[in-house]
Amino acid sequence: MAGMDVSKGFAAQAPELPGWKHVYSGKVRDLYEPAEGPGGAPFEDAVLVVASDRISAYDHVLASTIPDKGRILTQLSLWWFEQLDVPNHVLAAGVAEGVPAEVEGRAMVCRQLEMYPVECIARGYLTGSGLAEYRESGTVCGIPLQDGLVDGSRLREPIFTPSAKAGIGEHDENITYEDVTGMVGDDAAARLRDLTLEIYGRAEAIARERGIILADTKVEFGLDPITGLITLGDEVLTPDSSRFWDAATWEPGAAQPSFDKQYVRDWLISPASGWDRSSGEEPPALPADVVERTRARYVEAYERLTGRTFA
Incomplete structure (x- = not known):
């Protein structure tokens, strides 16, 4: 850092x-x-x-x-x-x-960690940019998937789908595992992949016990110069870095409601906002009800996952 x-x-x-x-x-x-x-x-x-x-x-x-x-x-x-x-x-x-x-x-x-230039993503379900690539080529980050999957489908097993870090205001770029090995070397790439899938597997099981589906998550790692270990950094398994869905309402075939800033995105692209996403202009201020509903969604995610009351 x-x-x-x-x-x-x-x-x-x-x-x-x-x-x-x-x-x-x-x-x-x-x-x-x-x-x-x-x-x-x-x-x-x-x-x-x-x-x-x-x-x-x-x-x-x-x-x-x-x-x-x-x-x-x-x-x-x-x-x-x-x-x-x-x-x-x-x-x-x-x-x-x-x-x-x-x-x-x-x-x-x-x-302080020496951060790897890779966004480490594990996906257990198909949606988002992974779905867009799958519809074009039947793959996600170069990994072939079975036919017939739709938005929200559960994968046979979680997959490691890294991306290259982008600057503020730019999109992260999906890359292949081979790209990661070229960036950080074979040993580090294998460790990043294994740790990412280990974290996803543990967190997915915990979330499922609480009625929440962990569709995918992004984690970041760095090398600890003191211990020499690849170490988990930044945030982990929050609504900003993960897609959490309500297991009770999950139904593949359409976009799933998520515990994050969905209310914000939906309002910004609605006629009510008056904002043209392609205009290059800054988005308008959010209405009070959108702010409150978004806050409530974050609080709900925290309380359902941890079993604690947010005070």
Whole structure:
């Protein structure tokens, strides 16, 4: 995570935090490194990851925010890290451990990792960009699939479908496993694939017990320079990085309602928004009811998965 340039579009929204120096802003997260000199954060080789309430859709970061979204993403990620038997980057998550009180609940102190330039995606169901490729060629990221699948079909077994990371405002590009080996080498590629499918298998079973289908998920890994281990980083198994469907209403053959920003996407492309997606203009502000319904969907995902009440 080190060496990133500041994304000026969001940097002004990042709060100033005692002991930490802001170094990067993405679509949702702001990153900080320990400040030098007296009063600096008591960590070395660490980064403070703060999840904001920003929301993006159709490659735009919207002017509207979703209250508590950053807290939900952080708390759900922390819960999932506890469920997975995979090395992860979290060093501290509480104020007593060094997280600034100003961002309590929405921030984690994490190990600095040398991130791999690959979005590691596992799919157990066919939808989204995978469905589009399947309809053209019968494959997903070059992997042949059986005939007759439709939107929402469950695959015979989960598949690893990586993509190359894109910059803000650009689309990630689906790539093949062979592309990954060319980028990171045979051994690392195999480990990334195996860890991704291991995480998906464990999480899919947990979600299914709670009446939720995990259709697909994106995870990111980096090399821990201290342990030498490939380590799980960023967020994990949140509505922003995964497709969660209600098992009770799942019916292949059409797009499935999901526990994420679907209300936002649907409103933006509706006549009510007045926004032309192809115009290049920034999307309009969201109505209050769309904001509230989106927040409620994130809260529902958190509560159903964890069994905890979001407060």
